[in-house]
Amino acid sequence: MATTVHEPPKSPADCLPSQGSGNGGWRNLVPADGEMWRVKDYSPPPASTGIWVGLASITMTFAAFTSALVVRQGSPNADWRHITLPPVLYLNTFVIIASSITLEIARRRVATFMGGLKDRVEKPARWLYATLLLGVLFVAGQTYAWLQLKAQGFGIATNVSYSFFYVLTVAHALHLMGGLGGLTRVIMKLSKSVLRRSTLDATSRYWHFMGVLWVYLLFLLWMKL
Amino acid sequence: MHDMSSPAAHHGAPTSFIRKHVFSLDHKVIGKQYYALALLAALIGMALSWIMRIHLGWANFAIPGLHFLSSTGAPGNVLTPEYYLQLMTMHGTIMVFFVLTTAPFAAFGNFFLPIQTGAEDMPFPHFNMMSFWVTFVGFWVLIASFFVGDGPTLGGWTQYAPLSAIGSVGGPGQGIGVVLWATSIAIFCVGQLLGSLNFITTTLDMRCRGMSLMRLPLTAWAWFITSVMGLTAFAVLMPACILLILDHVAGTSFFVASNLVINDQVLPHSGGSTLLWQHLFWFFGHPEVYIAIVPGMGIVSHVLITNMRKPMLSHRVLIYSFAALAALSYMVYGHHMFVSGMNPISSLAFSFPTLVITIPSTIIVLMWLGSLYGSKLRINSASLFSLGFVSMFISGGVSGFFLAQPSIDIMLHATYFVVGHFHLVMGVAAMFGIFAGTYFWFPKMTGRMMNETLGKVHFWLSFVGAYCIFMPFHYLGIAGNVRRYQAFTDDYLIPLIPVHKFITIAALVTGFAQLIFVYNLIYSRFKGAPATDNPWEGTSLEWSTATPPPHKNFGDKMPVVYHDPYQYSIEGASTDYVMQTSPEKVINPKEEK
Numbered sequence: 001m002a003t004t005v006h007e008p009p010k011s012p013a014d015c016l017p018s019q020g021s022g023n024g025g026w027r028n029l030v031p032a033d034g035e036m037w038r039v040k041d042y043s044p045p046p047a048s049t050g051i052w053v054g055l056a057s058i059t060m061t062f063a064a065f066t067s068a069l070v071v072r073q074g075s076p077n078a079d080w081r082h083i084t085l086p087p088v089l090y091l092n093t094f095v096i097i098a099s100s101i102t103l104e105i106a107r108r109r110v111a112t113f114m115g116g117l118k119d120r121v122e123k124p125a126r127w128l129y130a131t132l133l134l135g136v137l138f139v140a141g142q143t144y145a146w147l148q149l150k151a152q153g154f155g156i157a158t159n160v161s162y163s164f165f166y167v168l169t170v171a172h173a174l175h176l177m178g179g180l181g182g183l184t185r186v187i188m189k190l191s192k193s194v195l196r197r198s199t200l201d202a203t204s205r206y207w208h209f210m211g212v213l214w215v216y217l218l219f220l221l222w223m224k225l
Numbered sequence: 226m227h228d229m230s231s232p233a234a235h236h237g238a239p240t241s242f243i244r245k246h247v248f249s250l251d252h253k254v255i256g257k258q259y260y261a262l263a264l265l266a267a268l269i270g271m272a273l274s275w276i277m278r279i280h281l282g283w284a285n286f287a288i289p290g291l292h293f294l295s296s297t298g299a300p301g302n303v304l305t306p307e308y309y310l311q312l313m314t315m316h317g318t319i320m321v322f323f324v325l326t327t328a329p330f331a332a333f334g335n336f337f338l339p340i341q342t343g344a345e346d347m348p349f350p351h352f353n354m355m356s357f358w359v360t361f362v363g364f365w366v367l368i369a370s371f372f373v374g375d376g377p378t379l380g381g382w383t384q385y386a387p388l389s390a391i392g393s394v395g396g397p398g399q400g401i402g403v404v405l406w407a408t409s410i411a412i413f414c415v416g417q418l419l420g421s422l423n424f425i426t427t428t429l430d431m432r433c434r435g436m437s438l439m440r441l442p443l444t445a446w447a448w449f450i451t452s453v454m455g456l457t458a459f460a461v462l463m464p465a466c467i468l469l470i471l472d473h474v475a476g477t478s479f480f481v482a483s484n485l486v487i488n489d490q491v492l493p494h495s496g497g498s499t500l501l502w503q504h505l506f507w508f509f510g511h512p513e514v515y516i517a518i519v520p521g522m523g524i525v526s527h528v529l530i531t532n533m534r535k536p537m538l539s540h541r542v543l544i545y546s547f548a549a550l551a552a553l554s555y556m557v558y559g560h561h562m563f564v565s566g567m568n569p570i571s572s573l574a575f576s577f578p579t580l581v582i583t584i585p586s587t588i589i590v591l592m593w594l595g596s597l598y599g600s601k602l603r604i605n606s607a608s609l610f611s612l613g614f615v616s617m618f619i620s621g622g623v624s625g626f627f628l629a630q631p632s633i634d635i636m637l638h639a640t641y642f643v644v645g646h647f648h649l650v651m652g653v654a655a656m657f658g659i660f661a662g663t664y665f666w667f668p669k670m671t672g673r674m675m676n677e678t679l680g681k682v683h684f685w686l687s688f689v690g691a692y693c694i695f696m697p698f699h700y701l702g703i704a705g706n707v708r709r710y711q712a713f714t715d716d717y718l719i720p721l722i723p724v725h726k727f728i729t730i731a732a733l734v735t736g737f738a739q740l741i742f743v744y745n746l747i748y749s750r751f752k753g754a755p756a757t758d759n760p761w762e763g764t765s766l767e768w769s770t771a772t773p774p775p776h777k778n779f780g781d782k783m784p785v786v787y788h789d790p791y792q793y794s795i796e797g798a799s800t801d802y803v804m805q806t807s808p809e810k811v812i813n814p815k816e817e818k
Contacts, residue, residue, distance in 0.1 A: 046348030050426045053456065057418050060460035064505060068468060071501045072479060079483065079496035157476035160496060167471065171464075 045198030051205050058175060062213060065171065069164050069224060083161045083225050085218075086148050092141035093218055099134035100211045102127050103183075107204050110190065114197060128187050131207070135180045142173050161225040168217050176210045183207065238776040248358070250350035253774060255357045256336030257670065262361060263328035263659075266319050268743070269368075271736050273316040280304045282722070282729035284712040295376050298397070307397045309711035310379035314398075315367070317382030318406065320652065321513065322413050323364050328659045329520035330455070331360070331420055334448040336670060338424060340767045341445045343433025343784045345777040347423040356419035363412035370398065370405040378402035381709070383510065383561075386480035386502035390472040391494075394487050404473050407466040414463035417455050424452035433766075435786035439541065440805065442765045442790040443530075446544045447523020450551045451516050457555075458512040465505035472497070503565055507558035514651045515554045518618075519547055521658020522589060525611040528665045529593065531763045532608040533600035534801060536791035537592050546592070549585035553578055563631045564638045572631040579629040583622070590619055606680025607761075610661035613688045614654050620692075621650025624699060639709075642702020645695045653691045660687070660742070667749065668756030672773045675749040683742045690735025697724050762802055765790050769806045 073080055106127030113124040146166070149155075156166040182203040189195035239245040249255060279286055280303075287302035298308030335353070339346055347353045370377040375397040380389045384406065393400030428441070428449040441449075468479040472494070480502045481494035526543060530536055537543055559567065559575030593615050602608055624646040628634050637643060660683075667675045706713070706721050713722055759768040766786070770779050784806045792803040803809055 046426045046430045049430050050349060050422055053422050053425050057422070057456050057460045060457045061464050064461040064464045064508075068464070068479065068501055068505060071504060072496075072498050075482075075496060075498035075501070079478070156471065157478075160478060163471070163475075163477040163479065167468070171467075 045196070047196075047198040047202040051202035055206065055209050058209070058213070062168075062171070062217070065164075065168055066220060069168075069220070072160060072164070073224060079160060081159045081161050083154075083159075083165065085165075085221060085225070086145040088141050088145045088148070089218060089221075092138050092145070093215065095134050095138045095141060096211045096214050099131045099138065100208050102134060103131040103204055103207050106131060107200060110195070110200055111197065114195075125187055125190050128183060128190070132180065132183050132187065135176065135183065135207075139173055139177060139180070142169055145169070165221060165225060168221065172210070172214055172217055175213075179203070179207045179210050248354055250346070250354050251776065252335050252339050252347050252350070252353060253670075253778075255353055256332050256334070258357050259327050259332035259335055259360070262357075262364060263324050263332055264743070264746075266323035266327070266364060267656075267739075270316050270319040270324060271739060273312045273319070275733060275736055276304065277309060277312055277316065278725075278729040278732045280309060280711060281713075282726040294371065298376050304711065306711045307379055308376065310381075310709065311377045311398050311402075313709065314379055314381050314406075315371070315377050318367060318410075321382055321517065322410065323360075323367075324659075325517035325651070325655045326417065326455075326513070327360065329524065329655060329662065330448065330451050330516060331356070331417070333444075333524065333659075333662050333666065334424060334451070334520065335420070337666065337767055338445055338448050339427055339431065340770065340774060340778050341442050341765055342427055342431055343436050343766050343779070343786060344427055344431035345779070345783070348426045348431055349419075349423055352419045353423050356416045356423070358416075359412055359419065360416035363409045363416060366405055366412060367409035370402045370409075373405065374398070374401040376402060378406045380406075383506055384469070384502070385506075386469075386472075386499045387482065387485060387497070389502070390469060390480040390497070391485070391487055391492055392473060394490055394492070400473070404470055407469045407473075411463050411466040411470070414459040414466070417459045418463075421452040421455040421459070424448055425456065428452075433784050433786060436766075436805075439544075440786055440789055442523075443526040443537070443540070443543055443547075444520075444523040444765075447519050447526075447547055450547045451519045454512045454516050454519075454551050454554065458509040458516065461505060462509035465502065465509070468505075469502070500562075500565060500567065503562050504558075507561045508555070510561060511558035512551070512554040514647070515550055517655045518651050518658075519550060521614060521655045521661075522547065522618075524658045524662040524665070525614045526593070527765070528607045528611045528661050529597065529602075530791045530793070531665075531761050532603040532605065532611075533596060534603070534793045535596065535600055536789075536793060537596045539592065540789065540791070543589060543592050546585040546588045550582065550589075553582040553585070557582055560629060560634070563634045569631070576629055576631055580626075583626065583629070586618075586622055590615065590622070605664070606675065606677055606684055607661050607665035609681060609684040609688075610657045610664065613684060613691075614657040614661060616688070617649050617654040617657055617691065620696075621646055621648070621654060625650065637702055639707050640702035641698040641706045641708050644708050645698025645702060648695045648698070649691070653695065657687075660684075663742075663746070665761065666767070667746075668760050669767055669772055669774070671750055671753070672756055673749050673751075673753030674756050674760065675753060676745050679741055679745040683738055683745065686738035686741070687735060690731055690738060693731035694728050694735060697728055700724065764788070764792055764802050764804045766805055769804050 106124065109124040109127060146169070149162070149165075154162050156163050186195060186200055186203050189199065239249060239251070244250075246254065249258075276288060276291065279288060285303060288299075289302060291299040291302040291304070295308060298305055298311065304312070335347075367377075375393075378384070378389070378398040379396055380399065380403065384403065388395050388399065389403050391399065392403075428438075428445060432438075432441075468477070471477045472479050472481060476493070478494040478497040480499060481492060481497040482499060483495040483497075485492045485494065526537060556578040557575060559571055560579045562575075563572050597612075602612075624642065628637060628643065628646060664675055664680050667673070701721055701724055704717075704721060706718060710718075713719060713725070756772050758770070758772045761768070766784055767774070769784060785808075786805045787808050788803055788805050790805055792798070792805075794801060795803055798809065
């Protein structure tokens with residue numbers, strides 16, 4: 001696959017193997033007598049598969065944290081204390097949702113740009129910068145929440161509710177910072193005209209997943225802590 | 226979000242020494258690096274087992290030089306009880322993580338999965354390189370615990386809470402030792418997650434023309450299924466390790482209950498769940514034993530087929546059985562916790578799938594035996610070790626039937642019976658899989674043949690030796706010999722000491738037999754007879770490329786696959802075997818449609 005902003009033209013759907021992925025889809029066997037005309041070239045970009053694999057792994061990690069929270073809450077002699085979440089978290093939620101919206105706008109604009117309609121789309125990176133800014137704002141908001149709690153004397157060891165609060169929010173923020181790195185990379189590649197569509201799509205999926213994950217975590221923290 | 230999208234094909238041939246041999250992006254070099262790391266780890270793990278075995282046979286025997294390892298742990302060159310446990314923990318951790326996971330899965334998988342799928346490389350070579358180097362760092366973090374504070378942790382490779390979470394009040398190595406252990410394992414998890422990501426994507430997306438999923442060799446399937454297990458299991462162990470580290474360094478109480486008194490000290494923790502660690506650990510831990518064994522099953526099937534000159538009775542049934550093992554491995558983990566105080570109904574619930582998992586295991590074994598029946602097996606080191614694998618897996622597996630039942634397990638759980646069971650079924654068997662893979666693929670990896678005579682001597686000494694070591698463990702367990710004791714002073718245990726002495730002698734002899742293997746490996750690497758491209762007359766893609774494979778594996782021309790992976794003894798074909806890349810038309814009613 002060439003490293004240009006233009007994807008190679010996709011084969012029409014009826015030329016693709018009817019099932020499966022890669023060149024060796026289920027029904028895409030090369031006949032033993034070598035009739036190669038029956039074989040079509042099609043291979044999904046590995047980033048498309050890879051991002052789902054990565055997200056599955058991250059899902060398992062947060063599922064493990066969640067089950068730890070549930071089991072820990074149900075342990076005998078429970079010292080579970082209700083805590084009030086810092087209000088800035090709700091503002092952060094709006095920020096991360098907004099960042100997903102800006103990224104989606106950016107993705108569509110870049111797609112149009114890549115499709116050759118450069119005259120109709122000016123500065124497609126603008127919305128990517130907006131997403132990046134909102135992402136940084138989210139991390140800053142989370143940091144503000146941690147500092148605020150710390151100033152009030154609530155540390156990770158204060159009680160188990162705070163322990164889980166810090167663990168879950170920090171783990172999410174670290175994953176989100178990976179997404180910021182990915183966005184930066186997308187912007188750099190776009191500016192050098194070497195961005196591939198699959199890279200942008202994979203990064204978008206990761207970013208949206210971070211948003212969904214945050215909404216889930218907020219719900220979990222709000223409900224359980 | 227690193228280089229998610231750079232296709233493997235785009236990294237050029239390396240030129241500098243560093244890029245070629247150290248920070249290489251080439252999956253073949255990374256595979257060899259994993260192998261070297263596993264070999265080093267195996268030698269360290271084996272040396273630790275020797276020290277423990279000598280101590281168990283002759284409790285007051287001074288092992289010369291042992292005090293250099295730890296002056297407090299081995300004053301006068303004799304192990305203290307605590308240091309025995311510390312060595313035991315390190316033996317288990319090193320062997321399970323850095324040998325049984327890295328060698329059959331990461332080492333051989335890295336080298337051969339892309340070749341067998343017909344790919345030029347893994348799709349994310351930077352992740353692949355990071356995977357090895359992260360694992361490498363994890364290994365040395367673990368080894369560092371020998372030399373920091375009062376030595377490595379003594380909590381066993383399972384690191385049960387609360388002992389693992391209470392800090393140095395729990396004994397030597399329970400402070401910084403546990404923190405280093407948990408850090409090492411968390412790092413290791415990152416490495417394996419990156420590896421699994423590459424393995425899964427390679428299998429799904431990087432296959433060459435004509436390579437349908439069912440045309441993948443059994444080894445590729447085994448690595449693929451293992452990587453799916455790795456992706457989910459290591460993703461759970463990592464957060465568990467993070468919580469454990471926080472209990473140490475941040476004063477949290479995830480795993481330590483309230484008002485716990487250790488050594489006359491009331492611990493400051495409150496409300497933690499001791500069972501939580503076991504749930505998180507074994508949710509990883511049971512799939513982990515399949516992560517160790519399934520690649521071996523794939524390797525053994527692959528080697529046996531090549532040497533039987535006929536495919537397995539059913540390619541698909543074997544693949545489905547591997548997948549069934551993987552799926553069931555998540556539902557059985559509670560059988561490690563029958564004596565933990567878990568609800569008895571939970572025990573029953575975990576006992577049932579544990580018995581069910583014997584069905585795919587048995588199907589796999591019957592496939593091997595049924596296919597071997599009547600075949601004219603070519604006897605060489607690789608096929609002998611494959612037979613040894615089958616033997617060990619059956620012998621170790623049979624005792625699993627007993628342990629799967631809570632009523633019997635409660636009696637046997639803390640005895641040598643369990644130690645014998647898991648050493649045979651996933652320790653020695655997996656090692657035999659590694660050996661089979663090494664003798665089989667060494668020519669392709671290095672371009673030279675290994676010495677067959679030395680290989681056979683190595684096999685017979687290892688085969689007889691392993692049985693001499695681990696069969697008596699079962700007898701000891703039934704006699705009530707508890708595990709994790711460093712000396713046997715109880716009346717009922719004293720008569721069993723001669724059995725331990727026998728085991729120790731067997732362990733030393735078997736251990737020295739492994740040095741024959743190491744010698745063979747090093748000697749053959751430099752002085753072995755040159756290997757042809759296809760010395761075993763195999764059919765899968767690794768045998769259709771040069772020996773050793775060039776950069777990008779197949780040169781500039783990508784392979785096209787026309788056949789199932791195992792076309793042997795086909796009537797009407799010009800040779801005994803038809804390679805996957807051969808366009809020759811063969812009439813085989815069994816070929817996948």
